[in-house]
Amino acid sequence: MPVEVRAGEDVLMPELGRAVLVVALGLLLYACVAGAVAAVRGRRRLLESARNALFASFGAVAVAAVVLLVALADHDFSVVYVAEHTSLELPLGYTLSAFWSGQEGSLLLWLLVLTGMGAAAVALNGRLTRDVLPWTVPILGGVATFFAFLLVFVASPFATAAAPADGAGLNPSLQNPYMLAHPPLLYLGYVGLTIPFAFAMAALASRRTDERWIVATRRWTLASWTFLGVAILLGAKWAYEEVGWGGWYAWDPVENAALMPWLVATAYLHSVMVQEKKNMLRVWNVVLVAGAFALSLFGTFLTRSGVINSIHSFTQSSIGAWFLAFIAVVIAASVTLILVRLRLLRSPTRLESLVSREAAFLYNNLFLVALALTILWGVVFPLVSEAVRGVALTVGAPYYNFFAIAFGLPLVLLMGIGPLVAWRRASLRALGKSLSWPAGVALTVGVILTLLGAGSSPAALVGYTFAAFVLAAIVLEFVRGTRARRALAGESWPSAFAGLVGRNRRRYGGYIVHASIVLLLVGAAGIGGFGKTTEAKLAPGEALRVGGYELTYLESGERRGANAIEARARFAVSRGGDELGTVSAGKNRYLAEEQVSNEVAIRSDWLRAEDVFVIVNQFDADGSVSVKALVNPLVNFIWLAGLVFLLGSVVTMWPDAREQRRLERRFAYAPA
Amino acid sequence: MNTVAVILAVLLALACVAIVARPFLREPTTEDDRLTDLPAAEQERLRLVEERDRALAALKELEFDHRTGKVSDDDYRELVGPLRHQAAQALRALEPRAAPGGRAVPREDVRA
Numbered sequence: 001m002p003v004e005v006r007a008g009e010d011v012l013m014p015e016l017g018r019a020v021l022v023v024a025l026g027l028l029l030y031a032c033v034a035g036a037v038a039a040v041r042g043r044r045r046l047l048e049s050a051r052n053a054l055f056a057s058f059g060a061v062a063v064a065a066v067v068l069l070v071a072l073a074d075h076d077f078s079v080v081y082v083a084e085h086t087s088l089e090l091p092l093g094y095t096l097s098a099f100w101s102g103q104e105g106s107l108l109l110w111l112l113v114l115t116g117m118g119a120a121a122v123a124l125n126g127r128l129t130r131d132v133l134p135w136t137v138p139i140l141g142g143v144a145t146f147f148a149f150l151l152v153f154v155a156s157p158f159a160t161a162a163a164p165a166d167g168a169g170l171n172p173s174l175q176n177p178y179m180l181a182h183p184p185l186l187y188l189g190y191v192g193l194t195i196p197f198a199f200a201m202a203a204l205a206s207r208r209t210d211e212r213w214i215v216a217t218r219r220w221t222l223a224s225w226t227f228l229g230v231a232i233l234l235g236a237k238w239a240y241e242e243v244g245w246g247g248w249y250a251w252d253p254v255e256n257a258a259l260m261p262w263l264v265a266t267a268y269l270h271s272v273m274v275q276e277k278k279n280m281l282r283v284w285n286v287v288l289v290a291g292a293f294a295l296s297l298f299g300t301f302l303t304r305s306g307v308i309n310s311i312h313s314f315t316q317s318s319i320g321a322w323f324l325a326f327i328a329v330v331i332a333a334s335v336t337l338i339l340v341r342l343r344l345l346r347s348p349t350r351l352e353s354l355v356s357r358e359a360a361f362l363y364n365n366l367f368l369v370a371l372a373l374t375i376l377w378g379v380v381f382p383l384v385s386e387a388v389r390g391v392a393l394t395v396g397a398p399y400y401n402f403f404a405i406a407f408g409l410p411l412v413l414l415m416g417i418g419p420l421v422a423w424r425r426a427s428l429r430a431l432g433k434s435l436s437w438p439a440g441v442a443l444t445v446g447v448i449l450t451l452l453g454a455g456s457s458p459a460a461l462v463g464y465t466f467a468a469f470v471l472a473a474i475v476l477e478f479v480r481g482t483r484a485r486r487a488l489a490g491e492s493w494p495s496a497f498a499g500l501v502g503r504n505r506r507r508y509g510g511y512i513v514h515a516s517i518v519l520l521l522v523g524a525a526g527i528g529g530f531g532k533t534t535e536a537k538l539a540p541g542e543a544l545r546v547g548g549y550e551l552t553y554l555e556s557g558e559r560r561g562a563n564a565i566e567a568r569a570r571f572a573v574s575r576g577g578d579e580l581g582t583v584s585a586g587k588n589r590y591l592a593e594e595q596v597s598n599e600v601a602i603r604s605d606w607l608r609a610e611d612v613f614v615i616v617n618q619f620d621a622d623g624s625v626s627v628k629a630l631v632n633p634l635v636n637f638i639w640l641a642g643l644v645f646l647l648g649s650v651v652t653m654w655p656d657a658r659e660q661r662r663l664e665r666r667f668a669y670a671p672a
Numbered sequence: 673m674n675t676v677a678v679i680l681a682v683l684l685a686l687a688c689v690a691i692v693a694r695p696f697l698r699e700p701t702t703e704d705d706r707l708t709d710l711p712a713a714e715q716e717r718l719r720l721v722e723e724r725d726r727a728l729a730a731l732k733e734l735e736f737d738h739r740t741g742k743v744s745d746d747d748y749r750e751l752v753g754p755l756r757h758q759a760a761q762a763l764r765a766l767e768p769r770a771a772p773g774g775r776a777v778p779r780e781d782v783r784a
Contacts, residue, residue, distance in 0.1 A: 012674045012676050012677045012680075013677075015674050015677035015678075015681075016677045016681060019677060019678070019680075019681030019684075020681060020684055023681065023684060023688055026685075027692065030692065038707070039707075042706050042707040043705055043706070043707065044704075044705050044706060044707045044708070045695040045696055045702065045705055047707060049692050049693065049694070049695045049696065052691045052692050052694055052695070053688075053691075053692045055691065056687075056688040056691045056692060059688070060684065060688060130710070131707075131709050131710050210715075210718055210719065210722060211722055212718075276726075277726065277729065277733070278726075279722075279726065420742060421742065422737040422742040422747070423730065423733055423734070423737070424730070424751060425747070425751075426743065426747065427746070427747050429744060430742060430743060430747060433744075434741060434742055477740075480740040480741060481736075481740060483740075484736065484740050487739070488739070666721050666722075666725065667718070
């Protein structure tokens with residue numbers, strides 16, 4: 001039953017939140033307009049003033065974020081957002097995570113990260129990109145103005161109403177520890193892609209298309225790409241444990257929304273090396289940067305607009321039209337700017353040979369972008385079919401799986417071949433010599449796996465053979481590099497190895513990232529090619545068998561949890577007569593939310609790298625349960641891939657004092 | 673609207689205005705309010721330094737690829753000459769120029 005809005009300090013908070021967002025909007029609008037005027041007219045103090053407005057906007061948005069967090073922690077149900085996404089019984093961690101669980105809070109998080117990252121990027125690169133910055137500030141200000149406008153006029157997190165006695169609670173699917181980290185990381189990734197976009201477009205606008213915008217944004221791009229990659233895997237882990245269908249990636253539109261910009265950013269991270277080494281692909285690189293940014297906006301639009309039906313889309317709202325309009329403006333402005341400055345971007349260098357490192361990067365780019373576009377078509381096809389034929393036809397997993405294999409396997413192969421090919425050109429003889437070891441290892445692995453019966457899944461067998469090829473190529477690269485360095489400097493093996501990686505962090509960190517993709521492939525092929533599933537209705541004492549395991553249903557019961565009634569069925573797990581313990585699976589009935597969620601049981605065997613996965617679909621009145629049990633072989637390689645990916649990314653991004661000194665000398669400008 | 677909220681918001685807005693107006697408050701009048709663009713000579717130096725670094729990196733990469741067996745002896749002999757020439761040209765183009773502030777381009781910079 002609604003009660004009156006409480007007077008006093010509770011009302012203070014939302015009003016303060018609304019006011020500071022208006023202040024932030026004013027500051028960002030000023031940064032955009034004054035920055036553009038300063039850039040066009042060449043006014044120094046006006047540019048400094050616009051830059052200060054960008055810095056100050058971060059402070060204002062941070063205050064708004066604190067206000068929302070306080071309202072959440074305080075259970076201030078007079079704030080509609082708090083009432084709609086939390087309840088009195090919701091544990092504190094999830095109460096605070098409601099900040100990014102709804103549309104308005106997510107937009108506020110977008111703006112907070114954007115103003116923070118934008119201010120930091122401008123502050124840190126003021127000297128390096130001195131003549132690019134006049135356009136960077138208004139572009140960052142323009143993007144942030146859009147989000148501030150939405151927060152002030154369309155979707156305010158500080159709207160108030162008569163406070164109910166209790167809130168509606170948080171969607172049960174979001175009450176999972178992975179949801180504490182997945183959305184913020186995803187947003188760091190999405191928003192971070194604004195930085196290379198802003199600098200690239202500013203470089204075009206200011207006609208300064210040399211390498212400085214690339215140097216200035218290198219770590220920002222890598223960091224955003226890392227955040228996005230880790231967020232995708234955390235989202236997969238969440239889906240595996242929480243959604244409870246037994247898989248890890250379902251080609252859901254919102255999952256795809258994060259994958260598309262990641263794929264395009266991956267293409268950029270490879271092709272930008274060709275620009276740095278050979279001064280080629282200059283147009284292509286700005287297209288990729290703009291594409292990754294537009295796709296990150298599209299991802300936010302998909303997640304937040306409710307335009308596409310998805311288990312990950314937790315809202316139906318009216319911001320979709322605004323987002324579509326903004327995406328259209330971004331694409332139109334980017335295309336126009338690139339076309340207008342095309343002459344400046346023309347590369348003086350040409351591809352010397354189709355068998356070279358730069359050619360391998362080009363092929364890799366084509367496959368990555370083709371995969372991203374194929375996924376994009378699958379995501380938008382239901383909208384197109386509805387608009388054209390009036391029927392929303394959905395695109396299923398077979399479509400995505402086909403293209404993931406068709407484009408993914410050549411990409412994996414290129415991960416092995418690319419590092420072994422020389423820049424400029426390589427003779428087929430030298431290439432054949434380099435490839436002989438990895439190819440030999442791959443063939444041996446393929447034959448052994450066939451003899452072991454892995455041929456039951458041809459796609460998985462090919463995947464494992466390719467994975468062995470790539471791993472062997474990576475090992476070969478490390479060994480040959482260490483040996484060459486040892487011969488050159490007369491160092492011991494460990495110090496030669498450390499020196500090799502330390503002085504070429506991007507290259508060898510990249511190889512570690514490649515190894516993580518191989519681990520991901522091993523896990524995905526394992527669960528996709530060799531997974532086992534069994535369903536049965538069991539009475540107490542009865543058992544089912546799946547993939548060499550036996551699950552005996554022992555008993556079921558209910559207990560009161562923190563904010564839900566938890567019904568659980570207990571099973572004894574054994575394999576080959578060995579007792580392996582018990583697991584419990586069931587359902588939670590959330591009281592405030594009035595929703596039911598599946599709570600699966602997962603028993604991981606780290607030595608065999610497989611999971612026993614138990615889902616209880618139904619509890620019957622006679623004490624029996626309907627059970628679905630799966631054995632997911634090698635699935636843990638997917639999560640291990642996440643850790644290796646993170647390690648590789650950190651190695652790649654780790655600051656290199658020698659490189660820093662070199663860049664400082666290179667860009668030591670004459671005093672103004 | 674709550675009075676305390678109004679006061680806090682106004683204080684925050686005033687602080688923001690002060691930050692935004694700071695460049696004009698610090699320099700109410702100035703003889704030169706133009707944004708200093710990079711001088712043409714400096715832009716040219718940047719271009720040449722980029723070329724030099726690219727040429728030297730290519731040479732270094734070729735040496736490494738040759739040592740690790742990615743480039744055969746024949747390919748190496750064929751490629752190294754033009755690359756050395758390119759690097760020498762890039763170095764020569766920078767040689768007569770003084771680095772910013774009149775100092776010569778440091779040797780380690782050339783080695784980079």
